[in-house]
Amino acid sequence: MMCKMRKIGISIIATAVFLFCSLTLATAAESMILEYDGGTHEYNGEVYSLVVNNQLLDPPLSPIIFNDRALVPVREIFEEVGATVNYINDTQTIEVYSDDSYVELKINDNIAYINGDKTNIPDNVVPKLISKVGGETKTMVPVRFISENIGLDVEFDSNGGAIIIDSEDYENITGSEEPVIDDEPVYEPPVVQSYLTGISYDVAGDNKVNVTVQASEEINSYSDFELKAPERIVVDLPALKLNGVPENVAINECGVSAVRLGDNDERARVVIDVTNLRNYSVTQTAPNELTIEVTTRKIPAATPAPIVTAKPTAKPSKPARPAGTKLIVLDAGHGGSDSGAVGYMGGNAVLEKTLTLQITNRVKTILENAGYTVSMTRTGDTLPSLVERPTQANEENAAVFVSIHINSAEATDANGTEVFYAESNNGDTYGTTSEKLAKNILNRMLYYMNSTNRGVKTAEHAVTKRCNMPAALAEVGFISNPEEVYNMTTDEYQQKAAQGIAEGIMITLRDIEIPN
Ligand SMILES: [Zn+2]
Numbered sequence: 001m002m003c004k005m006r007k008i009g010i011s012i013i014a015t016a017v018f019l020f021c022s023l024t025l026a027t028a029a030e031s032m033i034l035e036y037d038g039g040t041h042e043y044n045g046e047v048y049s050l051v052v053n054n055q056l057l058d059p060p061l062s063p064i065i066f067n068d069r070a071l072v073p074v075r076e077i078f079e080e081v082g083a084t085v086n087y088i089n090d091t092q093t094i095e096v097y098s099d100d101s102y103v104e105l106k107i108n109d110n111i112a113y114i115n116g117d118k119t120n121i122p123d124n125v126v127p128k129l130i131s132k133v134g135g136e137t138k139t140m141v142p143v144r145f146i147s148e149n150i151g152l153d154v155e156f157d158s159n160g161g162a163i164i165i166d167s168e169d170y171e172n173i174t175g176s177e178e179p180v181i182d183d184e185p186v187y188e189p190p191v192v193q194s195y196l197t198g199i200s201y202d203v204a205g206d207n208k209v210n211v212t213v214q215a216s217e218e219i220n221s222y223s224d225f226e227l228k229a230p231e232r233i234v235v236d237l238p239a240l241k242l243n244g245v246p247e248n249v250a251i252n253e254c255g256v257s258a259v260r261l262g263d264n265d266e267r268a269r270v271v272i273d274v275t276n277l278r279n280y281s282v283t284q285t286a287p288n289e290l291t292i293e294v295t296t297r298k299i300p301a302a303t304p305a306p307i308v309t310a311k312p313t314a315k316p317s318k319p320a321r322p323a324g325t326k327l328i329v330l331d332a333g334h335g336g337s338d339s340g341a342v343g344y345m346g347g348n349a350v351l352e353k354t355l356t357l358q359i360t361n362r363v364k365t366i367l368e369n370a371g372y373t374v375s376m377t378r379t380g381d382t383l384p385s386l387v388e389r390p391t392q393a394n395e396e397n398a399a400v401f402v403s404i405h406i407n408s409a410e411a412t413d414a415n416g417t418e419v420f421y422a423e424s425n426n427g428d429t430y431g432t433t434s435e436k437l438a439k440n441i442l443n444r445m446l447y448y449m450n451s452t453n454r455g456v457k458t459a460e461h462a463v464t465k466r467c468n469m470p471a472a473l474a475e476v477g478f479i480s481n482p483e484e485v486y487n488m489t490t491d492e493y494q495q496k497a498a499q500g501i502a503e504g505i506m507i508t509l510r511d512i513e514i515p516n
Pocket residue numbers: 089090333334340341352405406
């Protein structure tokens with residue numbers, strides 16, 4: 001979902017430089033260990049500060065310089081100047097939108113699209129997923145390339161070691177807008193301001209609390225997500241302001257401690273503080289009303305802590321497999337704080353992470369009933385990292401690895417099934433290739449599902465490329481397509497998809513011989 005944005009423009013203004021001078025910024029050649037492209041790298045380059053709109057930012061990862069070009073964390077920088085940033089996990093695509101232009105890039109890809117026109121990124125300094133060892137992975141993008149293509153200018157102050165971007169005061173400074181003559185009335189379309197006017201809750205069961213918010217006008221859009229540490233549910237209502245509602249409602253029922261409300265220029269935000277969240281759903285219960293149903297886990301009665309006599313020194317070993325057993329590792333995409341793509345059905349959000357786990361569980365059951373051994377990267381609402389998932393398959397000496405995802409597109413008519421493999425992991429491993437695995441899975445899925453054939457495709461997905469065994473990533477259908485999202489929530493269609501995936505795996509396993 002996109003929201004209307006502020007105008008973005010250029011201004012490298014004197015005050016930015018002045019302010020910057022008054023800040024103590026040190027350029028230092030700092031040594032950092034970074035993880036990217038599947039390996040660790042020592043970084044000894046310059047460390048630049050980032051000054052955006054006269055503010056010194058402290059991004060989780062500072063700009064990284066390759067070939068004299070800086071990669072910066074996309075979200076932290078471009079949201080700060082009012083752009084919209086989307087990252088599509090499955091295709092590793094980054095979209096940065098300003099008011100009148102957009103840039104689309106892909107991780108480790110030199111090809112970019114500016115307003116839909118294909119172009120190459122200069123000096124081959126391509127977007128990368130980079131993390132400091134043990135730190136959060138950031139999506140890093142070439143700062144000048146994006147800035148200039150969405151109409152911003154960037155200043156590198158190499159003496160002070162800063163990258164300066166500014167979007168404020170654009171109209172005053174650049175003069176590129178139509179001049180506004182003070183005496184003449186400026187037409188502005190009437191804006192109907194909508195307010196958040198009501199908040200209430202009721203305890204709907206042992207472990208269920210319904211929180212209801214009301215607005216003065218129809219609610220046209222909202223977004224919701226879950227945050228951890230501390231656990232909370234956030235619902236954002238674009239273009240709403242608070243009006244006469246309390247900003248803090250204590251609840252203290254069933255693990256839901258409070259609801260907090262706030263607003264800024266762009267939206268009202270509802271935050272529900274909760275512990276032991278099991279799940280939640282947001283439903284538009286009336287044109288001007290949303291109900292957030294919060295279900296928590298029962299907290300078990302306190303029991304004495306178990307007495308630990310010895311700390312295990314190693315991970316518990318996996319149950320030994322009989323010689324010749326071909327292990328299948330199944331990977332349900334996303335999970336935990338990463339919902340994956342979000343679809344809507346009758347105003348209810350449908351999360352990719354939920355569908356992937358349901359379908360993956362069905363694949364597991366089919367395979368186990370057929371006598372195969374299956375291991376899962378997740379069995380609940382958890383979020384193993386994109387490194388942990390293939391690492392598990394490698395450590396368990398799996399025969400195949402299959403990741404299950406749901407697609408999403410802005411065009412709601414996009415539909416169909418596709419299966420990916422990574423070209424970098426397509427050797428003849430154990431007697432077959434990832435491409436053959438992908439083809440077998442897609443063929444059997446189409447046979448059962450009757451969906452549009454989008455083909456076998458290649459992509460350097462983080463999970464498949466790191467596997468030592470044949471690996472494929474299936475995109476079952478589009479969560480953004482009204483018909484497919486409905487289908488994918490039904491038992492019948494999920495079972496068809498699962499049967500196809502399972503048979504594709506079983507056909508491939510016939511060719512596989514793995515050393516024990
Ligand atoms: Zn996905």
